Amino acid sequence: MPGFVYVVDDDASFRTAIQRRLKLAGYEVVTYASAQQLLDDPPGSDDPGCILLDVQLPGLSGPELQASLVQCHSPLPIVFLTGHADTATTVRAIKAGAEDFLTKPVSSEQLIDAIERAMAQQEAARSQHSKLDSLRSRLRSLSRRERQVFDLIVRGKINKQIAYELGTTERTVKAHRHQVMTKMQVLSFAELVSAAERLGLLDSAKM
Secondary structure, eight states, rough: OOOOEEEESOOOOHHHHHHHHHHTOOOOEEEEEHHHHHHSSOOOOOOOOEEEEEESOOSOOOHHHHHHHHHTTOOOOEEESSSSOOHHHHHHHHHTTTTTTEEEEHHHHHHHHHHHHHHHHHHHHHHHHHHHHHHHHHTTOHHHHHHHHHHHHHHTTOOOHHHHHHHHHHHHHHHHHHHHHHHOOOHHHHEEEEEEETTSSSSSSOO
């Protein structure tokens, strides 16, 4: 899987060696000697990529840079690669969202496997985000009354109950229900409930 790898490591000879290895594997590589350098010139977020990050760095440490990127909602996954691994640091980094934690020296195969997993995870997250944006857009296209009908449908109300609750006729509810299904681009009640669940609407729409 081609993409960008952003290497943050204060060891110049390591940066050169890792850049050579990754370029041979087909990656575009950008290197930084410190965490601050990356923050001053942040990577683009449109292309597939990941950050290969050392733990001990001059100034901001690797975990501190990770925290800063999380706060900025950076979509780039992080793979730690360090010569100074300890269990506590590893657990903290993984809990904070790091994709992997590797210890130097690392084989090319192990390194590229970790990078590919991180990028695959990034692509899956991006796809989910795109689908959610699409669902939100469809939800916004509903009229006020269609949205009321939608909320009642996903709570399991039948047309007769919805008509009574909204003070209208079953025939009108059926028409609104058809519009809701069309605009939400679903073919069944189950799909509509699934959409509501993904949008986080079922927590507030108790049966």
